[in-house]
Amino acid sequence: xxxxxxxxxxxxxxxxxDHKRIGIMYGLSAFIFLLFGGVEALLMRTQLAVPNxxxxxxxxxxxxxxxxxxxxxxxxxMPLSAAFFNFLTPLLIGAPDVAFPRMNALSYWIFLFGGxxxxxxxxxxxxxxxxxxxxxxxTGKIFSPSHAIDFWxxxxxxxxxxxxxxxxxxxxxxxxxxxxxxxLLKMPIFVWTTLITQILLILSLPVITVALVMMTFDRxxxxxxxxxxxxxxxxxxxxxxxxxxxxxxxxxxxPAMGIVSEVLPTFSRKPLFGYSVMVYSSCSIGFLGFxxxxxxxxxxxxxxxxxxxxxAATMLIAVPTGAKIFNWIATLWGGQLRFTTPMLFCVSFIAxxxxxxxxxxxxxxxxxxxQHQDTYFVVAHFHYxxxxxxxxxxFGGVFxxxxxxxxxxxxxxxxxxxxxxxxxxxxxxxFPMHFLGLQGMPRRIYTYSADQGWNLWNLVVTGGSYITAxxxxxxxxxxxxxxxxxxxxxxxxxxxxxxxxxxASPPPEYNFAVDPEVKQLDAWWHQKYASDGTRLTPVxxxxxxPKTKHLPHPSFWPLILAMGLSVMVVGLFxxxxxxxxxxxxxxxxxxxxxxxxxxxx
Amino acid sequence: xxxxxxxxxxxxxxxxxxGGIPIYAAPFDEKPYALSGSFNTxxxxxxxxxxxxxxxxxxxxxxxxxxxxxxxxxxxxxxxAIRRFRVxxxxxxxxxxxxxxxxxxxxEFIWTIVPVILLLFIAIPTWQIIxxxxxxxxxxxxxxxxxxxxxxxxxxxxxPELGITTANELHLPENTxxxxxxxxxxxxxxxxxxxxxxxxDAIPGTHINHLFLTTPPLRHSGKSGGEYYQGQCAELCGxxxxxxxxxxxxxxxAEFERWALAxxxxxxxxxxxxxxxxxxxMQCMSCHTIxxxxxxxxxxxxxxxxxxTHKAGPNLTDFGSRRTLGAGTRSNTAExxxxxxxxxxxxxxxxxxVGLGLSPEDIEAVGAYLRQxxxxxx
Numbered sequence: 001x002x003x004x005x006x007x008x009x010x011x012x013x014x015x016x017x018d019h020k021r022i023g024i025m026y027g028l029s030a031f032i033f034l035l036f037g038g039v040e041a042l043l044m045r046t047q048l049a050v051p052n053x054x055x056x057x058x059x060x061x062x063x064x065x066x067x068x069x070x071x072x073x074x075x076x077x078m079p080l081s082a083a084f085f086n087f088l089t090p091l092l093i094g095a096p097d098v099a100f101p102r103m104n105a106l107s108y109w110i111f112l113f114g115g116x117x118x119x120x121x122x123x124x125x126x127x128x129x130x131x132x133x134x135x136x137x138x139t140g141k142i143f144s145p146s147h148a149i150d151f152w153x154x155x156x157x158x159x160x161x162x163x164x165x166x167x168x169x170x171x172x173x174x175x176x177x178x179x180x181x182x183x184l185l186k187m188p189i190f191v192w193t194t195l196i197t198q199i200l201l202i203l204s205l206p207v208i209t210v211a212l213v214m215m216t217f218d219r220x221x222x223x224x225x226x227x228x229x230x231x232x233x234x235x236x237x238x239x240x241x242x243x244x245x246x247x248x249x250x251x252x253x254x255p256a257m258g259i260v261s262e263v264l265p266t267f268s269r270k271p272l273f274g275y276s277v278m279v280y281s282s283c284s285i286g287f288l289g290f291x292x293x294x295x296x297x298x299x300x301x302x303x304x305x306x307x308x309x310x311x312a313a314t315m316l317i318a319v320p321t322g323a324k325i326f327n328w329i330a331t332l333w334g335g336q337l338r339f340t341t342p343m344l345f346c347v348s349f350i351a352x353x354x355x356x357x358x359x360x361x362x363x364x365x366x367x368x369x370x371q372h373q374d375t376y377f378v379v380a381h382f383h384y385x386x387x388x389x390x391x392x393x394x395f396g397g398v399f400x401x402x403x404x405x406x407x408x409x410x411x412x413x414x415x416x417x418x419x420x421x422x423x424x425x426x427x428x429x430x431f432p433m434h435f436l437g438l439q440g441m442p443r444r445i446y447t448y449s450a451d452q453g454w455n456l457w458n459l460v461v462t463g464g465s466y467i468t469a470x471x472x473x474x475x476x477x478x479x480x481x482x483x484x485x486x487x488x489x490x491x492x493x494x495x496x497x498x499x500x501x502x503x504a505s506p507p508p509e510y511n512f513a514v515d516p517e518v519k520q521l522d523a524w525w526h527q528k529y530a531s532d533g534t535r536l537t538p539v540x541x542x543x544x545x546p547k548t549k550h551l552p553h554p555s556f557w558p559l560i561l562a563m564g565l566s567v568m569v570v571g572l573f574x575x576x577x578x579x580x581x582x583x584x585x586x587x588x589x590x591x592x593x594x595x596x597x598x599x600x601x
Numbered sequence: 602x603x604x605x606x607x608x609x610x611x612x613x614x615x616x617x618x619x620g621g622i623p624i625y626a627a628p629f630d631e632k633p634y635a636l637s638g639s640f641n642t643x644x645x646x647x648x649x650x651x652x653x654x655x656x657x658x659x660x661x662x663x664x665x666x667x668x669x670x671x672x673x674x675x676x677x678x679x680x681x682a683i684r685r686f687r688v689x690x691x692x693x694x695x696x697x698x699x700x701x702x703x704x705x706x707x708x709e710f711i712w713t714i715v716p717v718i719l720l721l722f723i724a725i726p727t728w729q730i731i732x733x734x735x736x737x738x739x740x741x742x743x744x745x746x747x748x749x750x751x752x753x754x755x756x757x758x759x760x761p762e763l764g765i766t767t768a769n770e771l772h773l774p775e776n777t778x779x780x781x782x783x784x785x786x787x788x789x790x791x792x793x794x795x796x797x798x799x800x801x802d803a804i805p806g807t808h809i810n811h812l813f814l815t816t817p818p819l820r821h822s823g824k825s826g827g828e829y830y831q832g833q834c835a836e837l838c839g840x841x842x843x844x845x846x847x848x849x850x851x852x853x854x855a856e857f858e859r860w861a862l863a864x865x866x867x868x869x870x871x872x873x874x875x876x877x878x879x880x881x882x883m884q885c886m887s888c889h890t891i892x893x894x895x896x897x898x899x900x901x902x903x904x905x906x907x908x909x910t911h912k913a914g915p916n917l918t919d920f921g922s923r924r925t926l927g928a929g930t931r932s933n934t935a936e937x938x939x940x941x942x943x944x945x946x947x948x949x950x951x952x953x954x955v956g957l958g959l960s961p962e963d964i965e966a967v968g969a970y971l972r973q974x975x976x977x978x979x
Contacts, residue, residue, distance in 0.1 A: 062839075228806030234789060234804060273703070277704065308732070318716065322712065354676070355672065367657045370657065370798070371800070441644065534697070
């Protein structure tokens with residue numbers, strides 16, 4: 001069946017197993033969900049612009065704050081990072097595709113259905129409202145009786161499955177499919193950060209999966225894991241959540257750091273300073289990331305020893321992180337710096353991420369944290385690292401690799417305009433939040449009174465959010481403009497250092513006509529420049545007839561299996577018919593698995 | 602007067618550094634709270650009025666200096682590099698690439714070791730403060746115990762040594778060590794008076810959290826009526842999380858003793874309207890208690906049941922003396938009282954208290970009873 005499927009048109013996208021197309025789909029979906037998350041933020045900021053405002057009711061605000069966080073993390077940053085993992089990993093390691101192409105498609109479709117499930121809550125007006133962290137026992141059946149919380153629990157469960165499947169795929173791909181000569185310490189740094197991210201996903205997702213199952217049972221099948229009335233412990237949810245939740249934030253930042261580590265060397269015309277230290281720091285951060293989760297719980301009363309030990313571990317993790325920052329600056333030092341749009345985004349990452357990391361060091365001390373926790377000071381901190389950090393780097397990556405993906409450059413003028421709107425808007429939005437936190441404004445409050453002294457900064461924050469939104473509009477315009485009228489891009493768009501620049505823009509479906517062989521790090525650069533700096537003539541990858549290359553066939557089964565799993569989950573929302581719907585979903589999933597297994601790869 | 606000048610200058614720099622410049626701060630509707638020198642805002646987190654708050658500010662100060670230093674250590678080289686090494690795209694064509702430096706072991710060593718040393722300056726005071734907190738079994742002499750129970754969306758305060766249960770106004774004697782035993786009747790809340798110090802969660806279940814601090818001295822000694830500080834719940838607890846405030850009221854020690862004695866006096870019912878209100882209050886007895894009335898008897902009976910049944914609403918014994926109603930949400934005026942009793946959910950979304958369908962005259966009457974008869978003088 002799979003052999004006869006078309007390679008062009010709508011059906012070809014639904015059945016694709018090509019990592020490059022899957023990457024594009026992840027990216028497009030991420031940007032659509034960014035619009036959702038952005039609108040949610042703008043609505044909240046409009047409500048908080050002035051005291052005693054009546055734009056949003058309490059319940060609506062609580063729902064928006066929940067959905068904004070959940071959407072931005074699970075439906076924007078993670079899938080956008082996945083877009084990069086997908087498109088780039090095989091190209092950076094000289095492979096024809098990922099290890100399991102159909103599984104790759106499966107993880108995309110499961111992600112998409114998970115995102116749709118979560119947002120379907122808006123359609124039925126039962127939007128989750130327990131916060132993105134969904135603390136028990138507010139989110140138990142007694143205090144949240146409607147299905148709203150179930151949309152969160154099951155939505156995140158499905159999304160977690162998508163990430164887990166993809167993580168296994170990339171883990172195997174990176175370890176097994178590197179081209180000849182590419183030992184681990186000759187891999188591009190982005191591949192390293194991708195690898196560590198996948199390991200973090202594989203180890204942390206099972207914890208949240210179990211916790212979500214326990215919460216599903218508490219809410220629907222009468223158990224009492226997190227219900228104090230039944231002898232359960234509310235704090236146990238927090239431990240489970242943050243054992244996942246803390247590695248999760250490193251999952252969010254490591255790919256962005258990998259992007260910065262690729263972009264800065266290209267636009268400085270120098271290698272990454274301290275490559276092996278960067279590798280070891282990334283590994284340490286990944287490892288230590290599992291030892292710090294309870295710093296999210298310093299005010300829950302875990303006792304002095306627990307607080308002291310987690311505080312020490314949290315401070316410790318600042319050391320490899322700081323080393324990376326100095327290595328990036330040293331990369332720029334003595335280089336020949338070109339400030340293209342991707343470079344602007346990635347250099348700003350250094351400053352913004354440092355700032356956010358430093359406010360993080362402040363919260364690492366439990367006494368200080370007892371004033372910061374649950375105030376806008378923390379909101380400022382994590383937006384500096386996630387937005388000023390991860391998101392800026394991801395946009396840098398978009399501008400950097402867009403010409404490789406689509407064969408045309410993004411418009412530089414619009415790119416720079418977006419960058420400045422983002423920098424001004426972002427800082428106007430989140431810098432004053434430090435003041436609001438110091439002035440005692442708690443988080444997750446839908447309104448405040450006029451006598452608190454918070455009026456001025458809240459207004460400034462709201463203004464900043466509107467400026468940022470303008471930057472977002474410029475990006476959307478740039479996207480459409482560039483796809484239609486963008487300047488054509490050659491294979492080596494930026495005088496890059498890694499293997500993807502040896503391929504045409506966009507690359508052929510089979511990637512490499514001739515399997516590359518590398519002898520050192522930055523292999524492509526060394527084909528172009530001798531050690532004394534004289535130019536050499538590099539050998540670009542030729543373009544050959546695709547029929548001479550074996551490629552995995554397109555397949556319907558990942559889409560159908562994803563649908564079957566989603567239907568199975570949806571059945572849990574219905575009380576009587578639900579069992580039949582879920583069974584139907586299981587049957588669909590089993591049939592799809594059967595078809596998959598017996599299909600010719 | 603040199604002292605006064607010093608404090609004023611300190612507060613000026615604090616304000617400037619932290620953005621709370623008084624001339625730019627919006628004017629308040631009222632200034633009911635004792636304001637500290639730093640921000641002049643009720644929820645100021647660096648007032649440090651208690652020993653707990655001062656401990657926090659000590660390590661906060663050190664940390665801020667270190668963090669500022671690191672930020673400069675990063676931003677100055679970054680800005681320098683951006684300016685010094687920038688080239689024009691057009692010049693690049695005929696430039697050889699720069700020296701391809703791969704790394705420097707000494708630099709790596711320095712920028713690993715120096716942060717470790719700086720972090721020790723934060724870590725050591727941190728650990729000292731953490732372990733300095735007394736534990737519940739070894740309390741200093743004269744420590745007063747107060748049980749704090751969080752409810753959706755109000756605060757219950759019990760003084761077991763004084764036999765007092767009250768709500769939403771936390772009366773305290775000055776300069777006294779206090780041990781707060783925190784718990785919750787429903788979901789997780791967080792007990793926080795920023796001007797005093799940091800917060801601690803109030804958790805449902807068997808686990809009790811302990812917060813210790815020594816209450817601040819009066820700012821104006823001899824002031825009668827107490828000095829008010831704002832507290833607020835700091836953990837998302839449902840629809841009216843934003844409206845779950847409370848007030849900590851610090852009295853001179855003698856005044857506090859008088860408050861505690863006056864608390865047990867029954868309501869003074871004199872006028873006809875107050876008598877009518879006393880009758881109307883019978884309808885409120887199943888959820889609310891006023892000491893010295895039938896509602897107290899009912900509460901004792903409910904607590905004697907197996908399992909003990911707690912009333913759902915706040916204790917209203919000294920309601921007439923309270924400055925606010927609805928857990929710090931509205932001033933305690935006749936108008937606000939009327940609006941509250943008529944339709945509580947309009948003021949507090951999700952409120953467990955429902956409008957009882959009382960006539961306006963009945964609401965006026967019970968208002969007179971609660972706002973006048975229960976006002977205590979001390």
